[in-house]
Amino acid sequence: MRNSARFPHTLDGLKETVVIWSAELRRAVRSGRTVVLLGLYSMFSALVLLVVGWLTGEVRAAVAKQLEGSGADASASVQINEEMRKGVLGFLTSDDSAMIEALAQVPLEVLVVFKITLFFLPAYIALMGFDQISGEVGPRSMRYLTVRARRSSVLLGKFLTQATLLLGLVLIIDLAIFIYARVANPDFGFAAMGLNLLKFWLAAIVFSLAYVALTTLCSSLFRAPAVSLVFNFILLFVFWLMDTIGRASGDTGSLRFLRYLSPSYYASDLLHPGLAQFGASGAAYAVFAFVFLMAAYGILRARDL
Template sequence: MDGLKETLVIWSAELRRAVRSGRAVVLLGLYSMFSALVLLVVGWLAGQVREAVNKQLETAGAGADASAQVGEEMRKGVLGFLLSDDSAMMEALSRVPLEVLVVFKITLFFLPAYVALMGFDQLSGEVGPRSMRYLTVRARRSSVLLGKFLSQATLLLGLVLIIDMAIFVYARIANPGFGFADVVINLIKFWLAAIVFSLAYVSLTTLCSSLFRSPAVSLVFNFILLFVFWLMDTIGRAAQTAYSAYQVVDAYAVGEPSMMPFLRFLRYLSPSYYAGNLLHPKLAEFAASGAAYAGFAMVFLLGAYAVLRARDL
């Protein structure tokens, strides 16, 4: 049996086992409850803010045009805070309800942890009790690795699609102006963005699962790496902000920046840094982010294969 057939057989068997297990149902319920909670809270807060602004405008004697203008300015401010000040992106997302954007941003932040919970034992669960040896006798180690990776990626793809569909159906009901065509187009766009974003983190989970024989240790180490990547992104962005401010001040004063300039490059080593352009309407911007996540995924998978190849099973 060649490598491709081996991979497909393992992928199919692992996917069937994952779908039949109770974990898939629990993870779907966990993800859906979290998304629903965020959606309801954000929707309630948005409604309260709109109501308060409308009351103030009515008290001031402002008309409907002024209310619409204030609402648009508030929307632009929220979009700039959540995504970026890119005019092309703001125009492309102008018809998407703010509730959807806020929920997408929050769930994207927690999605790596969800991925880790989903597949932390995909390899360590069989390496520990040494049941992996029965697979590697009949199939290549690379086929086992890719089959398990693809099964987790496929399961995640389906779960995210179900949740995104529920979110957009709610947005369609709550916002009558959000047309059916806009729902379909943006559903595909947001779903594709979430999948591309998850690609690197599924690979990272595979790497962590290959490093240890204990699934619990794999999960803890995975969370440690997620925190390290988040910290690198946060420090890099803060250093870039400080460095940009220093360049402005340096026109009037001479001195060295208090923060070392190379810290700003740390953000490029974190996968989360490249999430900003996943919803960009320009293909070049989206492709750059997609290529970055594909690169991270390749590095993590190659690392997992190197560990699995050297490990005594």
């Protein structure tokens, strides 16, 4: 009887979440901020892609010119380019042979741009949703929502809105990057392009979930959106510092445990072909997202709206 009594309440909560999610998503899509943030992310990605593409082309041209001057044949040029590619892949993937083999068909421009944009993606997420809760709590318009819906439904609906919006924006940018890579690298076939586009997009989304939840938490802590944004950036810097110090400590340092407390530490295996490695990273980001959301809910439930 207890379970049957609770079941309708669960359905009501799900309905409230869906209603809030759909209404907030429509409002977000129509807002000018979405267009501005898409343009900002697009220009940054395009700039990085063009610079990386130009540098890659210059290096290849310099190697080809040097080999031509020394009288080496075409096979030597191909071999040297392949060794250079493996060296860059080894640096980007920490010399993981399985990842180097799995990413062998992906142009270097895509990998470098992915690594750089992934580093700045948490800051982009903070700019996107720093006022998702504080923007309602500050002017006290949140109380009108909580009269009609549970606080948990409001929180989850706003979290899903930002996650959905980010999912679409990242897909647009990744698609543009892969189209550029396909045009610039004729040997990068459509089958490999489609498969790797899905893989990179999924990796970016899994990576982003924890940071979307972190933004929700920061937005729940304060009434002023500007304070939420500043505090969010402070936490991002703290997490980056923990990861950097933990990695610098190596496997025997006394501070090596700090890296395990930072979400960014688990990003390295998001492109791993092994299901166990990818699953472990995905589970870590799911745990971070769950902890941040539960903390946000506890704060929102306890505070006076």
